[in-house]
Structures are given as structure tokens and as C-alpha cells.
Amino acid sequence: MNLKDFEYFFQLSQLNSYTAVAQHFGVSQPTITYAIKRLEEQFNTSLIIKDPSHRTVVLTHEGLILATHIEHILMELSVTRKEIQRASQKITTIGFPPIIRARIISKLLTKHKDISFLRQFNLHTEGSKSLLQELIQGEIDFSFIGSRTALSHPDLTIVPLYKREFYIIVSEKHPLAKRKEISFKDILNEDFIMLNSGHTHSDVFNHLNARYHNQARVIFELNEVSLVGQLVKENIGITLLTDFVLFTDTDGLVKIPFIEQEKQYFHVSYAYPTHAILNQDIQQLISLLTDIKDETISETQSTTEF
Template identity: 45%
Template sequence: MSQPTVTYAIKRLEEHYACQLVEKSSSNRVLHLTQPGKVLANHAREVLIEIEKTEKAVERSKKNLLRIGLPPLITSDIMKKFGTHDEELEIFRQSQLVQLGSRDLMRLLVRGDLDFSLLGSLEPISHAHLTSQLLYKKEFFVIVSKDHPLADRKEISFKEVLEETFILLDEHHVHMTAFKRLNARFDDLAQSTVVLTDSNLVLSFIEENLGIGLMTDLTLFPEYPNLVKIPLVEEEKTVFYISYAHPNEGEPQALLSSFIERLERCEK
């Protein structure tokens, strides 16, 4: 874009808003935004982001394509609550499925790259551009092998396991945030960690008594009968919120609406 075009566009904007948006520095060489100019620039950036998100959604709609985010642990748990009726699973055949941790899926959803996602979070989801609904809640447990010395405990404080080796899911999952929050209460003294990307591998390592974990019981039983979950003491209990969310512009497609209705009938 040529300099005269930019200058003319700025002049038109200044006439429209009846204020100066750009001014020169004292050296008369460098242009910078005035305070009203900064306000307009910030809003313009938001508008451009919304336009980009709208274009993505329209393109997917033209192709009759849904992009759905599915965190593996949550999806596995929810699928147990579904029946085997074909109509309940039809959405998975007609959608592009994105399987990532909840933190990554939330970023994609906000960016407009997903039409819908299941999500795990440490607080109820609240976002200006998303419609969300809590489905149910789980609590975090200290997970140990049945052969671990702590396996017979009825409850435990995080303070008691600071010297243990933790087997954890990586930063793409909410579980790591839960661990960091608890650890921060005790001056980050728990430092021996093994970080993995796959939940099944995490649970297998714990089952072999190579360390302990901090997880919900979404996929523990009966798949892992040699693992024991120990509740945290009352003042340290950490809640895992399982929700769905989608952009709040317009109504969801019919297939997605049916899936949402089925999700909301899941046992709490």
C-alpha cells in the first residue's frame, strides 16, 4: 500500500472520529499513535481477529465440515456413558476430530479453528466469545501402585509426597497446572518429575511403581486394577471441571446440536 493511500486513510479516520490519531515526534520524523489512535488500533485488531475466525467458520460450513476437539481422557470417559446406537456416534463420522490436551484445544477454540470442543479445566469456563456448559466434575487424586508404601492411606497431604518422584502429563494438559498449583503451596519443593505425553504410559509407569501421579480417576478402573487412588486432604482438594464449549456466534449445526443434547444427558 502506497504512502499517499495510508495518509488519506488516516485523514478519513481522523475526520470520522473528529480527533487526531497520529502525531509526529518532536524531531518531526517519527510518527506514533495518540491515545485515541491506540484505542482505535486495539479495537481494529479485535475486529480483524473476528473477521478471520468468521472466514474459517464460513469455509467449514460451506464444506459441511465440523472440527471437534476431543481431549483423549475426557472423551474416553464420556464414551462409556454413550450407548452403541449409530445415531449417537454419527457426528464422529462426519467431523474432523482433533485430539489434543485441553489447554491446546482451548487455544484453538478461541482462535476460531474449532467448532466445538470437550474441555477439562481447573475452574468453570468463562469466555466472552464462547458458550460453555459444565457436564460434571471430578477430583484429583494422588495415584500410586498397590505395592507402594502409601497404598493403604485413606487420604494424604501433598506435603507428605514432596520427596516422591512424580510421573506427570505434560504442559499441554491441565494436570500439569494442577500439580504446579499444589506444589507452589509448598515452595515448589516437589522437583523429581518424569513428564510424558501419553496418559496410558503415565499410568503404566505408576503401575510399575516407578513413581506416583496426580490425576483424576477418569480412566483408572477397571483398566488399571493395580493402581490405588488416594484423596487429597480437604483443604488441598482440586476439582477437574469437564465441560463443552463452542463459539457463541449463531446456532450450532443440527448434528452438533443433537450431540450437545446427548452430552447433557450424560450421568453426572
């Protein structure tokens, strides 16, 4: 079976034109035609509806089935190539969102004197949403991931680590600073300073805001947690964060829990492709994570102040 025939057929299912597929691959149109004929002979069925009145290619039911499976086959091959290339180059790439990294490494250092093997990793430090896509597409070997709800994916092994509560964080100068709990409805007119859309915090904000027809507004979207903290401390706006976040200086900041009906949580997991052959460094990391899995990373209690 010719892999190139699969690639031609899948593009034909997407572009619906022999000419367009030939141009896409830089080959002649008969090359595409012969590839489709070979596949039809291989599977002993018609993959294309033979109707001259159709200006574009229309797949038969059997053709649609094949196109769906080919998409998964090509994706798996792409992931496999990337994984083998990294392995041959002795490169292990893991995703480590900045918000999660500080807490995890801090806890590992507390429990283990020698974690020098972590230097062997090539770290990707984007937000969790970006890292999840990189993991699915085979760009990285392993990743920590934060999410609004517990994660699941058919191609990934996902192990929960922690669940942390989200809070509204304000300056001690803010009129809301004395509140013991709060509803999102109470802060629709406030100016929000948020981490950008690559972070789970943005998902939580959008989820709550949608309940109130998106009335709340964000005046700044930033990638640096420390800068968010500085602006909130100056009472320029308020933010929504989990206490999993480490500010370099929490003086002058107050965190307010949501009312029970609106509580949101930051789920922290690690994940890797289900069929991956994990190298020694990743296995060692997983072993360390197992040791701290049932412990509370943050000793911060759910009070109104940090």
C-alpha cells in the same frame, strides 16, 4: 470504510513505525500514511501525535481507543472467515481431549444405540488448554474442555458437564499405598510422572506445587495416559490424576484422596462461540449431552483402590 486501513493502523499500533508496517505488507510508506489520514477523516480526530521529536509513532488517546477496537474487529473477522470456510466445505471440527473422550463416548454408547453421526466430525484430540485457544481463535467449532476451575469467557457459551476429584495415584508396592488421605506436603520428595503441559492435570500439579515453593519434581512428562499408568504400576514414580481417566488395566494401582483443605477438581465442560450458528450435528450432540449431564459418568467411588 476500508478494512485494509484497519489492518494498516493496527500494525502501526504494534510496530510503531510507518517503514516497518510498509515492509510488513509489502507496500510503499505513503500507502500507510494515506490510510491513517483516511481514518482520521473518518473519525474526525487525530490518531497520531504529530511531534517530529518522536523517533517512533505515538498514538493519541483516541488512537489507542481505535486500536483496541480494531484488534477485536480483526479477530472476529478472522474467526468468521474460518467458520464460513469450514461450513462451505461441510466440515465440523470439534475438540475432544483424550482423557474426556473415552468416558463421554462410553456413556453415550450406553444410552444411545445410534450415534453414527459422530463420524461426521473432524476430531482434534489435543489437551484442553490447546483446544480452548483453538476455539477462541476460530480453528474449531465446538470443544469439550477440562479445567482446574469453572470456565468463563466473554466470547464463549460454556456448559458444565461434570466435576471429578483429583487423586494421587501410586503403585500398590509404594509405601504410601496404605494411606487413607494425603497432603501435597507429604509427597514433595517423590518422583512425579505427569501428563504434559497441554493437560489440566499439569495446571493442578503446578498450583499445588507453588504452595510449597515448587519443591516437587517431575521426572517424566508424557502424553499417553496408559504409559503414565504403566510407569506408576512399576513403582518408578507417582502421579496426580482424576478418576475421570480410564486406564486399560488398574490392577496394582491405588488412588489416594487429598486432605479436605487441598482437594482439587477436574471441571468438564463443553463450549462453542456464543454467536455461532450451530449445525444439525452439533445440535444433536448437545441434545445427547443434555441427557447425560446430570448423571455420574464414572461409577468409581472415592476409595483407596480403583
